Amino acid sequence: MARSFYSIESYGGKPESYNLLPFRFLALSDRREVLVNDVGDYLIAERGTARALSQRTLDTGSDLYQTLKAKQFLYDADSAPLLDILATKYRTKKSFLKGFTKLHIFVVTLRCDHSCHYCQVSRQSADRSKYDMTLSTARRSLAMMMRSPSKAVTLEFQGGEPLLAFDRIKEIVPRAKELAATMGKDLDIVVVTNLANATDDMLRYFRDEHIKISTSLDGPAFIHNANRPRPGNNSYELTIQNIQRARDILGVNQVAALMTTTRLSLDYPVEIIDEYVRLNFRSIFLRPISPYGFAVKSRHRTGYEMDRFLGFYQRGLDYILTLNKQGVDLQEVYAKIILTKILTPYSTGYVDLQSPAGAGVSVLVYNYDGDVYASDEARMLAEMHDTTFRLGNVHRDSHHAVFTGDAFRSLLAASCNETLPGCAECAFQPYCGADPVFHHATQGDVFGHRPTSAFCYKNMEIIKYLFGLIGRGDRDIDRILFAWIRNQSINDMGDRVTTCG
Amino acid sequence: MNFGAAVVGKVATRAVPDDDRSDKILVGLLDERSTDESRGFRGVITTSRAQDNAAMIDTLALPIVHSVREVDHFRDGDIVVMQPKSGFVRTLHRPDSPHNSLFMTERCNSNCLMCSQPPKDKDDAEQFTDINLELIRLMPSTVNFLTITGGEPTLLRNRLFRILRALRETLPNTDVHMLTNGRLFAWPTFTRDFVDAIHPRLVLGIPLYSDSSTSHDYIVQAKQAFDQTVVGLHQLARHNVPVEIRVVLHRLSIPRLPQLAEYIYRNFPFVVHVALMGLEPTGYTPRNKEILWIDPVEYQDKLEDAVEILATRGMNVSIYNSQLCLLRPSLWKFARKSISDWKNIYLQECQECKVLEQCGGLFQSAEKMHSPHIRAFHDRTSA
Numbered sequence: 001m002a003r004s005f006y007s008i009e010s011y012g013g014k015p016e017s018y019n020l021l022p023f024r025f026l027a028l029s030d031r032r033e034v035l036v037n038d039v040g041d042y043l044i045a046e047r048g049t050a051r052a053l054s055q056r057t058l059d060t061g062s063d064l065y066q067t068l069k070a071k072q073f074l075y076d077a078d079s080a081p082l083l084d085i086l087a088t089k090y091r092t093k094k095s096f097l098k099g100f101t102k103l104h105i106f107v108v109t110l111r112c113d114h115s116c117h118y119c120q121v122s123r124q125s126a127d128r129s130k131y132d133m134t135l136s137t138a139r140r141s142l143a144m145m146m147r148s149p150s151k152a153v154t155l156e157f158q159g160g161e162p163l164l165a166f167d168r169i170k171e172i173v174p175r176a177k178e179l180a181a182t183m184g185k186d187l188d189i190v191v192v193t194n195l196a197n198a199t200d201d202m203l204r205y206f207r208d209e210h211i212k213i214s215t216s217l218d219g220p221a222f223i224h225n226a227n228r229p230r231p232g233n234n235s236y237e238l239t240i241q242n243i244q245r246a247r248d249i250l251g252v253n254q255v256a257a258l259m260t261t262t263r264l265s266l267d268y269p270v271e272i273i274d275e276y277v278r279l280n281f282r283s284i285f286l287r288p289i290s291p292y293g294f295a296v297k298s299r300h301r302t303g304y305e306m307d308r309f310l311g312f313y314q315r316g317l318d319y320i321l322t323l324n325k326q327g328v329d330l331q332e333v334y335a336k337i338i339l340t341k342i343l344t345p346y347s348t349g350y351v352d353l354q355s356p357a358g359a360g361v362s363v364l365v366y367n368y369d370g371d372v373y374a375s376d377e378a379r380m381l382a383e384m385h386d387t388t389f390r391l392g393n394v395h396r397d398s399h400h401a402v403f404t405g406d407a408f409r410s411l412l413a414a415s416c417n418e419t420l421p422g423c424a425e426c427a428f429q430p431y432c433g434a435d436p437v438f439h440h441a442t443q444g445d446v447f448g449h450r451p452t453s454a455f456c457y458k459n460m461e462i463i464k465y466l467f468g469l470i471g472r473g474d475r476d477i478d479r480i481l482f483a484w485i486r487n488q489s490i491n492d493m494g495d496r497v498t499t500c501g
Numbered sequence: 502m503n504f505g506a507a508v509v510g511k512v513a514t515r516a517v518p519d520d521d522r523s524d525k526i527l528v529g530l531l532d533e534r535s536t537d538e539s540r541g542f543r544g545v546i547t548t549s550r551a552q553d554n555a556a557m558i559d560t561l562a563l564p565i566v567h568s569v570r571e572v573d574h575f576r577d578g579d580i581v582v583m584q585p586k587s588g589f590v591r592t593l594h595r596p597d598s599p600h601n602s603l604f605m606t607e608r609c610n611s612n613c614l615m616c617s618q619p620p621k622d623k624d625d626a627e628q629f630t631d632i633n634l635e636l637i638r639l640m641p642s643t644v645n646f647l648t649i650t651g652g653e654p655t656l657l658r659n660r661l662f663r664i665l666r667a668l669r670e671t672l673p674n675t676d677v678h679m680l681t682n683g684r685l686f687a688w689p690t691f692t693r694d695f696v697d698a699i700h701p702r703l704v705l706g707i708p709l710y711s712d713s714s715t716s717h718d719y720i721v722q723a724k725q726a727f728d729q730t731v732v733g734l735h736q737l738a739r740h741n742v743p744v745e746i747r748v749v750l751h752r753l754s755i756p757r758l759p760q761l762a763e764y765i766y767r768n769f770p771f772v773v774h775v776a777l778m779g780l781e782p783t784g785y786t787p788r789n790k791e792i793l794w795i796d797p798v799e800y801q802d803k804l805e806d807a808v809e810i811l812a813t814r815g816m817n818v819s820i821y822n823s824q825l826c827l828l829r830p831s832l833w834k835f836a837r838k839s840i841s842d843w844k845n846i847y848l849q850e851c852q853e854c855k856v857l858e859q860c861g862g863l864f865q866s867a868e869k870m871h872s873p874h875i876r877a878f879h880d881r882t883s884a
Contacts, residue, residue, distance in 0.1 A: 003612050003620070003722075005789070011718040041767060066757065070712035070764050079714035080728045085768060088735055344814075345767050475809065482813045493813065494831075 012078030014061040021081065023073045025050035026427035026464075034467055039089040040341055040430040041071045044471045089345060093430065096347045096354060096362065099150030103351060103358075105158050105365040105376060106141060106172065108133045109165035113196055114230045118262060118289045121383045122160050132165050133368040138172050140394035141366035146179045147399035148364075152186040158376070160368075163197045173209055190214055195242035196230065203249040213246055215239065217257040217279070219265060219272035227262050243279065257281055261288050266308050269316035277323065277330055285333035286316050288458070306454045310461050317465070324480045324490050331484035338459075338466055340485050341431040351375075353433040353459070356415040360391060360408050370394045372402055374411055377437045389437055411436050414446035422450025428463045504564035507628065508583040509593065509635040510543040512575045517542075524639055526583065528575045531567075536560050544583050546590055548572055566590055580639050582632050593636050599646060600841040603633045603664065606652035611682050612722040613708075615749055615793050617784040620652060630660040637667045644672060649679035655691070662698035669700045676702045678745075683707035684726055686733030696740045704743045704773060707734065710754045712764035720753050731768070738771045745774040752795040755803050762807040766814045775811055777804065778839070779822030783866035796872045797827040804828075808835055825860045826876050833859075840864055853877045 023037040027047060035050055036042045043049075045064070052058045053073065058065055060076070068074050075081035110131040112122035123131050133141075145153060155176050157169055173189065180187035189211040206213060217239055218224040224236040246255045257276070259265075265272060269286070276284045288309045320332050337350045351358025359374035366372055370393045373379040378389030389411060392402040402408065414436035417423035423434065435455050439448030442455075450456045469477055479493040510526035517525060522541040531539065531549040536557050539545065544564040551558060551567040558565060566588045575581065580594035594601050606629055609620035647668075654661050668677060677700050686692045707730060711717040714727035737744050746765055748754060754761070758777075765775060779797065780786060786793060797804075804820070811818040812835070820832060821839035828836055838861040847854075847862045854860070854877035863871055 003622075005612070005614060005722060006719075008715065008719040011724060012715040013719075063757075066713040066715075067760060069714075070760065071767075079718075079725070082728060082731060085731060085735060089768070345770050478809075479813055482815070486815050488815075494809075 012076075015076040015078055016060070017056065018058075018060065018065075018069075018074045018076040019081070020054065020074050021072050021086070023050075024425060024427040024429060028464065028467055028471065032471065034427055035068075035073060036427045036430060037071065037073055038430060039072075039086060039093055039345075041073075041089075042342065043067060043071055043073070044467065092345055093341075093347050096349055097356070099148070099152070101148045101360070101362060101364050102150045102152060102349070103154050103156060103363045104141075104145040104148070105156045105363065106133065106138070107158050107160065107365065107368045107379065108138070108162045108168050108172070110160040110368055111164045112159055112161040112194075113164070114161070114194060114228050114235065116228045118227070118260060121380055128165075131160065131368060133168060133366075133370075135168070135171055137366075137368070137370040137394060138168065139175065140370065141372075142172065142176055142179055144372070144394050144399050144402070145176075145364070145366070146183050146185065150185070152188070153180070154188040154190060157189075157191040157193075159192070161194055161197065162191055163193050163195075163202060166202055170205065173211070188212070194228070194235070194239065195246060196235065196238045198242055198246065200245070200249065203246055207250045207254075213250065213255045215243060215246075215255065215257050216260070217243070217275070218259050218262070219268060220275045223262075223265055223268060223272065226264055227260065240279070252280070256283075258285055259287060261286060261309060261312060263308075266312045269312050270319050273316055273319055273323070273330070277328060282329050283331045283333050283336075284320070286313050287334070306457050310458065313462065314465060321469075321477065321480060324483070325476060327491055329483075329489050329491075331487075334462070335466060336484040338431055338463055339470075339481050342463075342466065342470065343481065344485060352435070355417040355429075355432070355434050356412065357434040357436055359389065359411060359415070359435075359437050360403070361412075361415065364391075364402075366394060372397070374408065375437055377441070381437070381441055386441075388440060411446065414439070414448070420447060420450075422453075422456065426460075428460060431463055432459050503558075504544070504583070505585050507585060507632050508544040508564045509580065509632055509639065510583075511639055512577055512579040512581055513542070514572075514575060514577055526581060528572050531557060539563075546572060546575070546581070546583065578641075580636055582636075593632070594640055594644075596641055596644070598842060600648070600843070601644060601646070602648040602650050603636065604650060604652075605629055605633065605654040605657055605661065605664070608656050609651065609653040609682075610656060610684060610723065611653065611726055613749075613785070614720055614722060614753070614789045615751055615780060615784070615786045617781045617786065618650075618652070619784045626657050626660055630657065630664065633664055634667055637664070637671050640672060642672060642674070644675050646676045647672070647678070649677060651680070653682055654679055655681050655685040655695075658691070658694075662694060665695075665698040665700050665703070669698070673701055676704070678704050678706055680706045680747075682721065682726065682730060683733040683737070683744075684723075684729035686736045687729040689736060692733070692736040692740060696742065699742065704745055705737065706745045706747050706776070708747045708749065709734075709761070709765065710748060711757050712761045713757060716753065716757065734769050734772075738769070743773045744769070744771070745776060746772050747776045747778060749778050749780060750795075750797070750800065750804070751780050751793040753792065755795055755800045758800075758803045759806040759810055762810040766811065766816060770814075770816070773817060775816055775818045776839075777807065777818065777820050779820075781822065781864050781866060782870035783864065786866075787870065790870065794870070796874065797823060798872060798874045801827075801829045801832075805832060808832060822861065822864065824863060824872075824875055825856055826854070826878065827872055827874055836861060838862075848875060850875060850877055853879070855880055 023035055025033055025035045027033045031047055032044055033047050034042055034044050072086055110121055110123045111125055115124055125131055191211055192214045195215050218227045221236040225233055228235040243255060317332055320330050323330055337348050340348050351362040363375050364372060365376055365379050367379050372391045374389045374391055382390055391407050392405060415434050417429050417432055417434040420434060423429050436446035438455050440446045443449055480490060483490045483493050511524055512528050513525040514528050516538060519541060525542055526544040526546055527539055527542040528546045531547045531554045539561055542563055546566045546569055548569050564583060566583050578596045579592055582591050582593055606626050607621040710720045717727040718724055808818055818835055820836045823836055825833060840861055844865045845862050846865045851857055856878050
């Protein structure tokens with residue numbers, strides 16, 4: 001009754017031919033290249049691997065062949081191409097699209113007490129009637145926001161300085177909650193504020209209403225105060241006190257900080273990072289300023305070449321890794337977003353690096369005057385009298401009209417890097433995004449010209465740098481990167497992370 | 502034998518009130534009992550000889566297995582089955598054991614080189630299903646954990662679904678683990694029917710031995726098995742069925758173990774657990790020792806890499822069936838005492854080991870087939 005056993009040859013092993021599945025590749029160095037498929041599975045291999053693979057000169061009996069097959073770069077007669085598996089992985093990578101627009105930014109006022117050099121939009125004005133969102137506009141905006149098919153929506157209050165319109169916020173919040181409950185939506189609320197005008201009453205209100213705070217901290221005093229002039233030149237001191245006060249009232253995890261990199265910042269990555277560590281932040285986002293609005297106009301003061309930013313970024317990243325190895329928890333947000341795309345099967349919810357681009361698809365901005373923009377950058381352009389990306393107005397246009405209008409459609413046409421010249425064949429396409437608003441602003445064309453695109457240059461360099469880290473095969477680095485991705489403490493990732501730099 | 506169908510009942514070795522006998526099997530000497538004391542049971546298992554008690558047996562008219570050599574291992578509350586024809590008595594359930602199972606069939610559509618329970622091509626589904634349904638009815642509701650095993654349980658199809666529904670009704674709070682090769686779940690209709698019948702606390706244990714289809718198919722001795730299991734895993738995920746992936750460690754699965762770990766994370770990040778399991782030297786394994794055996798001390802690098810890949814990515818990973826003296830210390834915290842009590846042994850050299858309490862020991866069948874590197878730790882700190 002006993003059954004026979006058959007040799008491995010009965011199950012394949014050295015097929016005579018194979019078929020390719022879609023993939024792209026890029027040289028990382030003289031010795032190595034990276035192959036990436038449509039769902040972000042990658043292989044760092046010797047130079048020439050992609051050539052051998054495509055020219056069918058690969059040894060089908062080799063380990064490399066099995067690896068390429070398991071990662072779905074090819075298939076052969078020994079097993080099915082498993083396209084359903086690939087499809088599921090693709091769907092997972094694009095799951096940020098599920099539900100459509102999630103982030104809804106309300107510009108409740110343009111007024112601000114600061115006069116930052118790089119700010120695109122703010123007004124030093126006491127004229128409430130001119131620069132505040134009216135209640136009627138807020139109501140129309142909420143109605144449009146709740147038309148989003150998304151089950152989970154985020155309402156973000158921006159400005160200007162939104163706390164200068166705190167009374168309006170207090171009118172909007174209960175109405176938003178009521179509408180969300182009626183529509184069966186989960187609602188998150190965030191307020192982006194410099195905190196300078198935050199009273200204890202306001203902070204207690206945010207605590208009671210479960211509203212998160214995102215504030216600005218550009219680094220130590222000499223950088224922060226230089227970047228963010230205000231009467232009294234005390235922005236830094238106010239920010240530090242107010243972060244502490246906000247944490248005391250709301251809880252540490254409810255208060256996040258964002259930094260903007262200016263020309264002055266570029267020489268001080270270590271000092272900026274130390275400031276974040278000193279204040280017990282677990283994350284820092286090394287962000288370049290966007291080339292819009294006042295930032296474009298005042299380039300002589302704050303603008304800089306992308307190379308200088310990349311030098312700053314890499315020094316910063318290296319310093320953070322050194323701190324991590326000493327057991328200090330700090331993650332760099334931009335790297336974490338890209339690493340999540342490379343190292344995990346999941347997608348990210350970050351709207352500024354996705355394909356289709358986030359503008360409109362994932363974000364809508366409701367300006368104080370009722371105009372609806374595809375993104376924060378789009379409304380900044382509008383303040384520069386370029387209204388290309390104004391999708392409509394809450395008083396005049398329906399949700400349907402906004403998303404079927406010419407403005408949105410022309411934006412959408414340039415929103416998929418799968419189809420953009422220079423992106424379609426790029427190995428990093430699954431990890432990158434499209435940014436038609438940026439390319440319109442800098443190159444006068446939503447499609448853009450990749451060889452001269454700062455967006456492309458920045459992301460190519462950063463992704464290459466990250467592949468350099470991944471490719472080291474350094475267990476400590478791997479643990480650190482996954483600690484970031486998983487929001488875990490470095491110290492909970494196992495015993496072997498070294499304790500000296 | 503005086504009965505034609507299997508009799509399943511609870512062991513009663515002591516006197517039982519009249520009205521509480523109908524689901525019980527009387528175990529013990531007949532000679533010392535009166536007819537009244539023995540009436541109304543579901544069956545009788547006795548060391549007494551039939552010819553010495555012929556009149557009483559006639560009067561009782563119960564299924565009886567007689568002239569049994571010894572009955573001392575039966576305890577009150579055990580659930581046993583009396584087999585017709587052969588007269589075998591098999592224990593199905595012990596209330597005090599953490600390792601109870603429902604054995605579903607001896608048939609299998611794979612034929613793994615290292616199978617510990619080699620399949621038999623006979624039609625036993627109906628017989629086992631009847632026994633298991635009765636077993637489920639009799640089991641105390643306090644049973645914490647049950648394994649559904651075989652053979653390949655999914656081959657039973659509708660009968661499996663009946664078993665699952667019975668479990669769901671009778672033992673909804675019991676943790677149920679079903680061992681299956683997962684191949685049939687590649688068919689969406691099968692998966693849907695399965696999900697209709699599913700038990701609320703069921704986890705499936707599904708083996709995947711390589712990220713290479715050739716390697717996996719060879720190990721399980723079935724063409725297309727890799728494709729079917731991989732698609733099946735995704736079908737199950739679609740229905741949110743919790744799944745554990747089980748990898749048996751041997752000379753054929755070790756070479757690509759780190760690649761398999763990465764493959765599992767990229768393709769099945771939803772699995773609730775990954776078990777990396779030492780070889781059980783029983784069933785087919787001794788026969789295929791030449792192609793399967795690798796001393797665990799030789800695969801520590803690969804094992805450590807695989808565990809690191811899974812743990813770093815937040816996957817829940819364990820090592821089963823390994824002895825601590827063979828495991829790299831960094832892996833100790835992943836080792837579990839996984840071997841069922843009734844087949845778990847320690848060697849002579851283990852007796853003086855200071856970490857014996859923490860160690861999962863060996864399979865009984867490993868007494869003759871184990872690493873020569875097994876040794877005692879003489880103090881805890883050397884470990």
